Amino acid sequence: MKKTCSSLVCLWLLATTFSSALAADVTVDSSILAGFAKRDVSGASKEKLVPATQFLGLTAYKLLDGSLSAHFYGWGRTDFADKSYNDAKTTGSLTYGYLQYGFNNANSNVRAGRLFVREGIINEQIDGLSFRAGLPMGLGLSAFGGAPVHNVHINGENSDGKGDSIYGGRVNYRYKGLLEIGLSGVYESDAPAMLTHSTGDYRKIGGDLWFTPLNAVDLIGHSSYNPETQSFAEHTYMLNVKPIRHLVLTGEFNEHHEQSYLYSWTMFSAALNPNDKSRSLGISASYQVGNNLEISTDYKRFTREFGSADRTGGDARVKYKDNAIRGGIGYHYLNAGEGFAIGANPSASYHEVRCYIMHDSKSYFTAVDLLSDIFKEKIYGQGSSWEAVTTLGYHLTSTLALSGDFSYGRNQQFTEEAKALLRLTYNMPYTGIGGNK
Amino acid sequence: MKNIYIMLHFLTLILLVLIMGSCSQMRTIPGLPATHPQALALGQQVDCAECHEDQQKGSMKAFNSFSHTPSFIKNHRFYAASDDRLCSTCHKSSFCNDCHTNKVEMKPSIRYGNRPDREFQHRGNYITLHKIEGKLDPASCYRCHGRANNERCVACHK
Secondary structure, eight states: OHHHHHHHHHHHHHHHHHHHHTTOEEEEEEEEEEEEEEEEETTSOEEEEOEEEEEEEEEEEEETTTTEEEEEEEEEEEESSBOSSSSOSEEEEEEEEEEEEEOSSTTOEEEEEEEEEEETTEEEEEEEEEEEEEOGGGEEEEEEEEEEOOOOOOTTOSSOSOOSOEEEEEEEEEETTTEEEEEEEEEEOOOOOOSSOOOOOOEEEEEEEEEEEETTEEEEEEEEEETTTTEEEEEEEEEEEOSSTTEEEEEEEEEEEHHHHTTTOTTHHHHSOTTOEEEEEEEEEEEEETTTEEEEEEEEEEEETTEEEEEEEEEEEEEETTTTEEEEEEEEEEEEOGGGSSTTOSOOOEEEEEEEEEEEOSSEEEEEEEEEEEEEEEETTEEEEEEEEEEEEEESSSSEEEEEEEEEEEOSSEEEEEEEEEEEEEEOOOGGGTTTO | OHHHHHHHHHHHHHHHHHHHHHGGGGGGSOOOOSSOSSOOOTTOOOOGGGTOOSBOTTTOOBGGGGSOOHHHHHTHHHHHHHHHHHHTTTSOHHHHHTTSSSOOSSOHHHHTTTOTTSOOSSOSSHHHHHHHHHHHOHHHHHHHHSSSSOHHHHHHOO
16 A cells, blocks of 8 residues: 555656646645544444545646646545554555547547546446547547556455456447437456455446437436346436426436346345346426525435335525525435335334535635434434534635534444544646636 | 357447548537636536527537536436536546545545535435445445445445
């Protein structure tokens, strides 16, 4: 893990030197978080945690002829007391680090390094190469290849269950602004044998759809097929309708066949029934009342082989003074029977209530967040759980801020949990990429 | 099954030939700008329709579809899967990777405890709730914790 942290520092130095030499536009985002937590774990010893974590992002735009950019992001952590997790006291990860060459036309780009690929049914992190290009007659093409990222260490295992190489791509067709259909696939080399877990080879193909018959109507979704199990893995579709400005009506349908969708999940064989199928159907509506209030309500029905459950509720959000003051309240109720319950409980139903308020001025910022769950049947002898988080911060400069969080809560896992966190953030603004969002 | 893979390889070759033949015409196809020309306020729920009534030239999709309504935020995976190139005109990749990555250091709701207005999964007592929520919709766990970011799941679920 020291190797990872060293790599992070080296990458930063390399990128800084590289971009400076080429007079690029550089942005740096840095967060240093020092935490302090005491846990009274039910039936176990008390823990004292003092981790310090550095998140670091660096992006250099307009390198060489202006079309090349470099992107790096990662984190490193050191524990100064008990281990915050059961790996080494010092650890870290390079989330991404790649060079991108973007062409001026056809949404085309080429990327090389550690990167994320999102194309149709594909969502992968790879060490390799990807490219994307728009083609004449409404066609488009993307492809990627390389090695899947293996930086997860699974306790007691000799691998994370992923193969050594991975490649795939997507081809799509667009007809004006009305329709886009895509075909995508991913192929990973054979999954390695694991010591205590089992996993299947990761291969999928699928199709995606974006249909806009009217400006106010979108139907978006995809279906995937697993050639290893020779059956459909997933169908997931969403219909968005905006009958009047500021009113959005949404319907969604999801169906997953566990055997096919979860085939390459290392915990699949232990936690789930391969013959099971899950389905959910949801509707929601949101409306913005004036400039300062937004309300929404939603309902979702979940269906499994062993029963059905319903979740319903709503949220309201307010903002004042150009977003300087923001607040929200929310309530949801899950009505679920014993099939979904913890242990031998006869019910999994619970109410969830949340409210928050925050204020951000040029000099200071503050926030309070309250969350509580009230269970129909007691879980481990407790009928409810709650957590309160408060934040107080100060803008040292327009780019540098120092803030502290304190949270306290009671729940079924930790009879008492108190946490404090000190946060130093530096976000270099770059107006061309939407500020520091 | 082998036939399917052979067909896929053959299809890939055809597509490579196609793209090479089409490269000369790519200059006539419009593309999205690399970045949004105007900075957006922190915490602003972006309403694209405030300024744009038409379609994007690069993706030919209506700007109106990408307004950051509660529905968009909850269902952003549909939009990102088809057009993450558009997302990247305003968001750095790290904005996505705070949650979606191979190895997450801490719950995003803890890292951004000063931003309760942002939608984050697993707030509060989720360590208890996941025993219920995982049975409701296991696919929603898999999307982030399936082949990546799963070491803490596997520690218990052996």
